Amino acid sequence: MNNRAWLFLLPMLIIMSLSAFIPLMTVVNYSLHYIFSGSMPQYVGLANYLEVMRDSSFQNALGRQLIFSTMVLVVQIPLGIMIALALPKKGTGATISLVLLGIPLLIPYIVVGIVWRLFTQSDIGVVPKVLALFGYAYNVALDPIDAPLTIFLLDVWHWTPLVVLLCYAGLQSIPDAFYQAAQIDGASTWKTFRYVTLPKLRPVLILAVLLRFMDSFKIYSEPLLLTGGGPGSSTTYLSLFVARKAESYELGYAGAVSVIYLFVVVTFSFIFFQIMKNLGKGEHSR
């Protein structure tokens, strides 16, 4: 039985070793060396890690990333639940809504960037023109508040539909009997949400939180296109930070940042998962 299982897993393992394991090991290998083009890499142990940890530009990028990821969860998850609750349960309206919600998810990242560039760029965009009417001088490329705010709103725009779809699927799978029972038990709308809807959505919400958290770390092409990571480094999130280092061939440094990145995401994801798995299960009433 054991052997058969591994036989079935073989194709997957071969491809994953090519596209995941070998590259990851290469990155780990980088992180342990000083690498300069034209000379042999030199083994330096954890020196790169120490350098990264001491580097204030890394600390800032990580801090910026954590704030961004937290805001993503705080805004997108509740918003997603609310929209999912408002969607029609069945019929043509439901079908149309689902198709519309799916569209932003299917736009290539680069096109998402183009859409928002056209939308917000100071000479051709609609946003600066409209805000100017209210006397606000909006500039996504130059204003250190407008830039991160726009990137964040872009992310909300782009990814909240995914949260909605997940929550909608979760809502659909709650049997009517649970709502009927709550009605019979005289529960208010809020109590029905709190004790029926929310607990039943738990598996889906775990998924939504984890997916959004992991993927929020990957934000890269949007700031690249919209703000170029600036002004200053106000929109240089972790992926963009690490890519810049890799592009300038600081491979050892970039490798160390990547390993730290992965460690942070896996650790936080695991913590979220553990917390949410047991949250509010059979709370004691006395």
Place this chain on the structure above:
Amino acid sequence: MASIELKDFYHTYDARMGKGETSSFCIENLNIKWGDGKAIALLGPSGCGKTTLLNAISGLIHPKGGSILFNGQDVTALSTKERHVAQVFQFPVVYDSMDVYGNLAFPLKNDRVPRNEIDRRVKEIAGILEIEDLLELPAGNLIPADKQKVSLGRGIIRPDTAAVLLDEPLTVIDPKLQWTLRRKLKQVQRQLGITMVYVTHDQHEALTFADIVTIMSNDGKIAQTGTPEEIHNDPYTPFVGYFIGSPGMNIMECSITSTGFDFDDFAIPIPVGLNEQTLSAGDNYQFGIRPEFVQASMESRDGWLPFTIEIVEDTGAYKITTLKAGKHKIKARIPEEMPVVENNPLWVHFPDKHIKLFQGNKRVF
């Protein structure tokens, strides 16, 4: 506690029949009156509208016509909560995020009952249901039978509960525990003198649980209401006769002539006691007899009818035979020791006192 009455009840609805298909159902001109404090079973084949009727009584759906009365008072316009009914669903419904205590206390908390009163009541109900040990456990981790008890407990915890409605509550329960839970339901019903309406498609469940059984037919009509004995012995329609009993009543088309019942392939005399004046000669009669009342003999007897044995099913305690004569097929329950063999002849007799006669879906004798 309340009596329940439906007057000229009318409702139509679309039922989902699996993937994408829907089909319309209709319940029309339905009238029922159930007494206070009774254990009532609402029995009918799947998809006949039982659950719809139940949901209308609890107020989860609003009928398109007619009225619903509790203790003679019209509650049609009242909300579920105002009717003070409880409902137990097919799949056990508990609040996963609370423990058992919280589940039981939930309806009372919603009614803003004082804390010590809630505590007293929860313990009392837990005692009746024998779930005191489970009070501290998360409700989501219970086995289905215990979840169903909690669900029932939430129903009866309000002192003013008018009725408890149960919608096939044993479907997902382990067969070994079904019997225990049903007995518990019956015990709670007796002890609290509460009106309970138990919806099921299983006649065995219905007949063992209820004081009164109401049978619904496929077309959403009430076929008969009565005690289990009445339902079994005196079916009003061929449907009830066939639906109740295992196997159900034998129904054969026949016509009445001056000499007796004519089945085309055979005939029997009109039983003594059947007033010929109430019957007019003619077609379209249905002759009914329960398998357990069919008498059988291995040898030819005077006036008995020859049938061919098609199938013999041995249950251990008795045998069920399927018999054939011409176009007619009947079932007969015969003693275990009778050495019947398939394809051999068997002579049968229908005792007069067990013969039922229907015409146009109504009992005429």
Place this chain on the structure above:
Amino acid sequence: MKKRHIALIIYFIILFIPIYWMVNTSFKTDGEILREFSLYPKTITFDNYMEIFTSEVWRNSFMNSIIYVFLNVIITLLAAIPGAYAFSRWRFRGSHHLFFWLLTNRMAPAAIFIIPFTELYYTLHLFDTHLAVALAHCLFNIPLAVWILEGFMSGIPKEIDETAFVDGYSFPKFFRKIFFPLVAPGIGVTAFFCFTFSWVELIIAKALTITDAKPVVVTLTVGIGAEGVKWGLLAAAGVLTIIPGAIVVYFVRNYMAKGFALGRV
């Protein structure tokens, strides 16, 4: 009831304003885009679209995208279906750890993987081929595919397998005749998610291609940031990249949400 619908409609309007703006731009001449501010094109022009249809670079890059996306979907499914079957049917030593390891790959930073990817595919002589991009995208798609498929397959009772073997089906025959039709909706959903990801991805596709396999998402990046960007042209190309996705989403609309809901967490 009413309020809820109004809120929903407002949400959908906000959702589509940016997209509308791109569509709007794609029908404008470059002159109008830069000089005027108009909520709809004053003079509708199809020049931007015509330029794309007639340019070999654009046509090829659209084809390249489609080729590697389909390659990726096929490779992912071929690898993930047996893998998911193994996870759903057998509890072998280390299965939980392996499953978790698989999922962590979804968290991997694409931005740093590009350099090892480039080195690896150079060594394998696959650099700048469709296969390279398709294989690299498996890094994210195989974990997702195994996850979704495992959820679907666990929903199919093991007794079905056993009954089929008792009835004398060989494994391949059982898989083709019985199991495959049962998980077909799951495979459809998986294929949709793989398609989506591979279609929208930029970083890896950009790093692994130069000319021969250059996808449309990379062609789009050319010229952005430089002076004299042809915004109308970019907008038109952007609109065209949405169309395949929109068609696919229409076909799988009923399964889309289900796919994630059934995956195990």
